[in-house]
Amino acid sequence: MMFLGFCFNLFFSTIVAFYLFRPLFVSLGFSMAAIIGLSYFSGLGIVTQIFTTLWIFGIPITFLTVSTILAVLLGAGIINNPLLVQDRTAVSGSNISMAEKFISAAVIIYITINIIIVFMSALSLPVFAWDSITSEAYKAKTVFYTGSLTQLSQAFYPNFPFYTLTAMTWGMFGQGVWDDQYMHLIFALAFLAFTFIFFDVARVITSRLIAYIALLLLFSSNLLIIHSTLSYRDVFMMAHTSICLIGILLWGHKGNDRFIIFSAIFCALSLLTKLEGLPYFPVYLLMILLTGVLYRKTFKNIFNALIRFLCISFIIYFPFQIFKFTVGAGDGGWAAHVVGREGPMMRFAMISERFYNELFLWGNWNILFWPMVMISSLILLVVYRKDKLGVLLLISILFFFSVYWLTFFCTGSFNSIRADWCSISRYFMHFYPLAVLLISRVLFLTYESR
């Protein structure tokens, strides 16, 4: 019964976002499955906003207050958009070739097995990882018992954004008592939701057949599978970062200006999920600029897109900024002191070695994944350099690598390069789906041009 309450709350926030954002998602051409996936992420974002707004106005954060606001939003959404959309994914069987049927069947079996692995692993254990207890579950528990965000300022990492911890508290409100036995479900569902979205996007920028292969490649990461069964923020961060970037690229590719609004929403969600959202923000802005230039958009169009992106993401992020300002939480230790006396060359060598090890030798990815990314990039640059989408995907991946390279080279984060516990792969996972899309895009260009 408790588990049902937990699931009900996750469903409730999803259905509210579904009705509120459906016109936007439909206008962008997403399928019904992808819209449900997007609603899951944005629904939990709405919950975060409600928690923060209630706290700002001094109203207790309880199941009653939060669900009342959600019910009002749901009512507004239903009144505005009463009709369900038709799923555009319906494809008549006669259009699909035998080879495609065989490949899709094999991929669906593979994916089903992996989704079962993820859900069974996620539900088999309560919250147990150190980071999740310290920076999420403990804080979520204080919000659950006190009905306020004030105590977060005195807990560990007061400056950490609280998208995931509000999701945890919201789930627990549904249960009525704090029991973290099924907490990992939130993260497994995020993985499933992202799978729907990713497949839809891959199908838009490649073909149906290659989208299936893209799913295979996505699921080939051990790190992603493991993180979908743990209560770490990184699966959500991966989803928000990738969806934001994909939205920017599709803005150029499809020419629909509403993609900027869509990207801005997910940019704000990435800012609300992890501190890494802040250094990613310039990447998003640069990618809007580059996409606009490459797709030959007018100066006015690019300028409008940038302003719109900045305003929307700032408005969504603003309540959290009020929280941080009120409780006196800073933005973290980006300029922390560097321990050790390594010169620039030594630093360069150490960071290179670490990146190389994490990308190529550790079991976080399929053994051939990053070599395939390199090979795809080579083919793209030599043969298909005129493909704007492929080039932009490659540039965005290089930007993300540069962000981490510069961060490690110039700030105190370099200390973690020396430590065994450093988890750079987790950061790489945030843009890993973009690398999968890059391989898929090159495969599509190759396959189509045969």
Added chain:
Amino acid sequence: MFKVFDFNCGYNGCFVPLSQTKELLIFSFCLTYVFLFFFKKKCISHQALMIAGIVVMVITLLPQTFLRLAALEERASIYLPMSAVEKRARLFGEPYVFSLQATHLLPGRHSARLVTDINLQEGDGWGINDRLAYYLYPIDIRIHSGTGKEDVLIYFHKDKAVQFLPKDYKIIFKPSDIDLVAARKGAL
């Protein structure tokens, strides 16, 4: 046996020792690819190379999936028959069991101070502190700890704990000589 595919469920992902086999495999793959791409362009098209690369990669998914299934089977065989309390007791050991009993005997919200001989600043101490804080909550050992506002004292792995107990506190729960929960008289 060459260990090329791994699925070690570390809490941060899969930390796997570097293996020369893996390095050799990756580099021979890349070198063959680049060689064929640049020097044999006339007889082997880049299309064939790209598709061959994907096929090789997809084939490697099979052993990977079997390892994932084996890891799930191992986890299920241990944890499936257990209740939630048993799972946590196995995962977190003493801090969890102690916290569970303490919260049963002291229901409701309390401000507490943790007194221990364990060094909470390094090694396992970090984890113990966090687990105690999490599982003891709503007995809060973080917010008012050491400010004098606390109404509960938690002695965990404190040698001769009773000797350190202030006079205005009474013992609520004492599972051993080194573990003890005490509350300020009149505060409850």
